[in-house]
Amino acid sequence: xxxxxxxxxxxxxxxxxxxxxEDVAQVAAAGFKSIVNNRPDFEYDxxxxxxxxxxxxxxxxGLAYRFLPVGPSYQSAEEAQQLAALLEELxxxxxxxxxxxxxxxxxxxxxxQIDQGTFP
Numbered sequence: 001x002x003x004x005x006x007x008x009x010x011x012x013x014x015x016x017x018x019x020x021x022e023d024v025a026q027v028a029a030a031g032f033k034s035i036v037n038n039r040p041d042f043e044y045d046x047x048x049x050x051x052x053x054x055x056x057x058x059x060x061x062g063l064a065y066r067f068l069p070v071g072p073s074y075q076s077a078e079e080a081q082q083l084a085a086l087l088e089e090l091x092x093x094x095x096x097x098x099x100x101x102x103x104x105x106x107x108x109x110x111x112x113q114i115d116q117g118t119f120p
Contacts, residue, residue, distance in 0.1 A: 006030065007101060009108055012092040015101040020049040021057035028061040033091035036083070038098040038107060040069035064090050072103055080110035087111060 004023045006014045014032070018039060027035060035058050037051050051067045058065035066086050070079045087094060087108075096104035 005101075006095065007105070009096075009105060012094065013087065013108060014093065014095045015104045015108065016095055016097040017101045018048065018099050019054065019097050021053045024054065024057040024061050024063065027058075027095055028063055032063065032093050032095045034064040034066070034094040036066045036068055036086055036090070036094060036096045036104075038068055038070050038096055038104045040071075043072070043099065066090065070098075070103055070107055072099065075103060075107045075110060077110070080107055080114055083107050084111040084114045 004016050004019055004026055006016045006027075008014045016027075019027070019035075024035070035054070037054060039048070039051075041050050042048060051069075055065045055067065068079065068082055068086065070076075083096075096108060098104045
């Protein structure tokens, strides 16, 4: 099994590229308590794991799971607010993921600005 590359954005939030159900055990072993999937199902590839399959694996591993799909080129203020609310609600640490980890990182940065009152 290939190790899932995880980039820590803060002490309690990490970002990763596309993961599958087979990666959930590694995520749990790394100490994460929650997973947020930011990638829409079948975005580019019919072979992409569905959010339902990853959710089932996460729940089996005792992790909280949320599906907050966002587009690859644009993340809205509303989506950032939804992520900010999830980050308040979910047990930490939280792992965000999308195709490459980039949009999850951007969405997290937007959500962080909301928390700090600096989001336009």
